[in-house]
Amino acid sequence: MAIRYRCRHCNTEIGVLPFDSEESIRKLHQLSEQEAKEFIHHEQNGDTTVESICEHCENSLKKFPNYYALKNWLQ
Template structure:
């Protein structure tokens, strides 16, 4: 099982970590709300987690064009 990090805008896979390399305490940590978990973390069919985040390219674009924040999906 793995934890995948994927850009929520361009859907590029940023990286992945084997789940067995993650400390159990880290997984149980509750620094984010249930709403944030529902919005940014998905559990796949095979038990893998996908974390929706942002890649450096999309972050750079958002800094240049802040009006993109108002759009749910701005890359077509």
């Protein structure tokens, strides 16, 4: 089971990690069940996608902390 990480801001694919279950992702990121529903998506082709943030957007956020809507931020 491969999990794709995608940047929620610019839609870039960040990478693919070989997790065996959604449970493993939740533990790694310490997501609640509610957060998991929000950030982990099951695609029609069987893939699982996790919304995250790429290096580029993370750097932008550090430089311009008010540029993005913080309420949409993945903690």
